Amino acid sequence: MYNNPESTSAQQPSLTLREAFAQTNYILAGNGDRNIHVLQQAFADINGDLASDMYGRGPVIEDFQKQMADVLGKESAVFFPTGTMAQQIALRIWCDRQNNRNVAYHPLCHLEIHEEDGLKELHHIHSILLADQDRLITLADVQQMDQEVACLLLELPQREIGGQLPDYSELQAISAYCREQGITIHLDGARLFEILPYYQKTAAEVCELFDSVYISFYKGIGGIAGAILAGPSDFTAESKVWKRRHGGDLISLYPYILSSKYYYEQRVGKMEQYYKEAVQLAHEINQCTAVHTLPEVPVSNMFHIYFELPKEQIEPILIEMCQATNVGLAPYLTDKKDGTQCSTELSIGDRYGQIPLEHIQQALHWLDQRLKEVSANQ
Structure with missing residues (x-):
């Protein structure tokens, strides 16, 4: 060898x-x-006469959004070109609704270390960092926050510390506490499907603990790019307005949608x-x-x-x-x-x-x- x-x-x-x-x-x-073959393989059996989506409308995008909303157990879902865009918009909406510009998340959250402070510069949202860098957020961390926040973001798994996960009972306790206190809770579920075997839960069961959820289609799923943001219907309707404001409402997103659907069906199982x-x-x-x-x-x-x-x-x-x-x-x-x-x-x-x-x-x-x-x- x-x-x-x-x-x-x-x-x-x-x-x-x-x-x-x-x-x-x-x-x-x-x-x-990650070469052109990824796209070629996804499109190999696609009917060339299939109509593309246009500015967020059409069966290609609407059917996939409905499919993902059902998988995640949410009323509605919106396809975004990037998770960065989707999550900033989600937090902006929750902050606006509570008239509070504070959100809480882990010190190594993607929004904090990989997005050039987009949340702060574009939306003027302030981050409250919970827990130490080398451990997960606990219920005690949430209970001991000394500032009011509009939203708590949890990332499952916590990528920057090896993909660690809290016990499911701890997750349930955090969710229950946030709802008692009127704190919106958002899931950074970029790798949501990857954690389901460990928790022995469905995606909908995990997402039930959260008010909104983002999932990625290019990480474990292995598509080209793309994300879904899911939650209540009024929330996703507002997210579409913000998607247009962010320049994410491309005339057509079908190369990302079709590859996301193809590789989701290939790999989620x-x-x-x-x-x-x-x-x-x-x-x-x-x-x-x-x-x-x-x-x-x-x-x-x-x-x-x-x-x-x-x-x-x-x-x-x-x-x-x-x-x-x-x-x-x-x-x-x-x-x-x-x-x-x-x-x-x-x-x-x-x-x-x-x-x-x-x-x-x-x-x-x-x-x-x-x-x-x-x-x-x-």
Whole structure:
């Protein structure tokens, strides 16, 4: 199975980790390359005479919105080109209705760290950060807020801390408390379908705990782009006005809608398989020297891998691993703890099940041996 590392490096110039990762035949994460084939496959059996949607109207968009509203157990749903747009609009509506510009969410919420302060600059909404960065929001955090808020946003799973999830009873308690206090509760459910096998709940059962919900179609589902925002009918009607104001009411969104529908139907039934494979892979990784996963036992198809050595030491090892074993574990590393550790994220999709388990185990054994050598010299 293994290549000769010396002959491999002699045949080609030095590679970056991302380049070496891309050249492997066995990539552990994801559903496949994000290339034009993703669109071609989704459209392969589509009737070319099918009428497109126009400015949010037409069977293509309306039928899919109705389908997703039913799946999520909400009165109505609206298709958006991006989740960033959908969530900012959701929070704007809830804030306007309560005449309160405060929303609460986790310090590592997507709106706080990945959107260039769009919520604050475009909507003048103030964020109240709950919990520490490295743990989940609890009922106690919500109860101890010292400012009134219009809305609480919960992300399930909490991506930036390894895709962790609260116990379902804790989630129910937070929802009940918010409703008692008149606090709207919104679900960042970008990866909602990925958590259902762990909770053993339907999407509608989870969404019942929330006033509004956003889901993504390009993460675990693997579509091109697109999102759904769902909730009460008057809420989604107002969201359509804001979608137009944001420039999201494209003349046609059918390439995103049709690919979302296609890959949703292809993959939503595979989420339990992905989840079980993530648990299996995390167990194998946790046998390696100076490596651990967060969570130790995944609660969805995603988890983080932590190396107990600096990025500058781990990166060459992972490049060598790609070349020696033909298995791609990670395309990038992020420094952690003042550069004494590094980490990466891994999400299981279609690719993992296509790789012989023995190849994965042999590659991780190779990694374990290299890490033992490096750790012994520390």
